[in-house]
Amino acid sequence: MADERRILSLTHERTAAPEACPAHRPAPDPEVTRRLAGLLHRVADGDREAFTQFYRSTHDRVFGLALRVLRRPATAEEITQEVYLYVWNTAEQYDLRLASPIGWLMMLTHRRAVDRVRTESSASIRDLTYGHRQLGRDHDIVAETVGQRSEERAVVACLDTLTDTQRETVALAYYGGRTYSEVAQHLGISLNTVKTRIRDGLKRLQNCLTETMRDA
Template sequence: MRALLDLVARGDQDAFAQVYDALAGPVLGLVRRVLRDPAQAEEVAQEVMIEVWRSAARYRPDRGEVMPWVLTIAHRRAVDRVRATQAATDRDRRAAAGSLDPVHDEVADQVERRFEGEQVRRALRQLTYVQRESLVLAYYGGFSQSEIAEILGAPLGTVKTRMRDGLIRLRDPLAVDDPRSAGSGRARPLTNRPLEVG
């Protein structure tokens, strides 16, 4: 997949068609889980694949595999869409109700999100590459451990061990309560914010 993305970065449309075929399904699945609206999910998934075409040259192989990189883009786009939709709904409600409530301090909220995101990125950088890759697929992609094993071509037991060890290493920096949750098949959120590794 890395070789294909390198060709995409050079403008190779055939390589992009192969990347699209391989990644469009997982991207749509992730976006649909976040948005829960099929029409918006399809729109955002298309935006993600266009971004992959445009930003393929920015992909850095030393920071992970192509799939987690693309799923990270997809997750961010989907979360941005949820936030934008919620903000529009909140504005409409305030306007309809003629509310005089104080405006939410968006700057403080943005600073808090950036701080937490940086905290998560720092913690993830402490993990080994294989631990980080498995956790990103679980938390961003929402993939089960069996699905991750298939994606990575690794034995299921190995994936479980990587995730468990990674969560144990994240426990102190992120105050994770139960690192054994990696053995349950589906990942539990580490924080109330999405993982960010960019």
């Protein structure tokens, strides 16, 4: 608990949100890599001052990547805290021969950010009717059907008939009411691909729900 409070206090030092991590960065400076690796070795020995130095030298990169994946500063902040708590607890596992300190941090951050997206997408499936006003009449038809019937089991069963990509795209669209453009940017795909996935997914979902309700 004390370690968590320390990491939380460090994250609050930021005075301005850094830019989202760009796609390309120059190769790491060997001297910086050696310095950060040395700090990590000290962290592994429980050196709190080394941890503070390591955090202040790298947190913009971690937060920037988390923000790039999640698009929400508050959630990116949570991921940043999780990453540094993991660093504090497992620094002895770091091996410079396998990755640079920054490379290790980026791997940890990306993995946790993607896991958070997947978790939120799964949760959003259970609340599929939320945010439908922003997404057009096709969404309204499905949302109204679900809302009027309140057949949660039927919805879950019908969602299983969607492809993985359809289910992910529909879930992201409904989670927080994201627009087509935001979903496309988040997934790194074209706007037309997003529209096609959502249109086809909703059509399949609507047909499944209609058949389920008729047979009920």
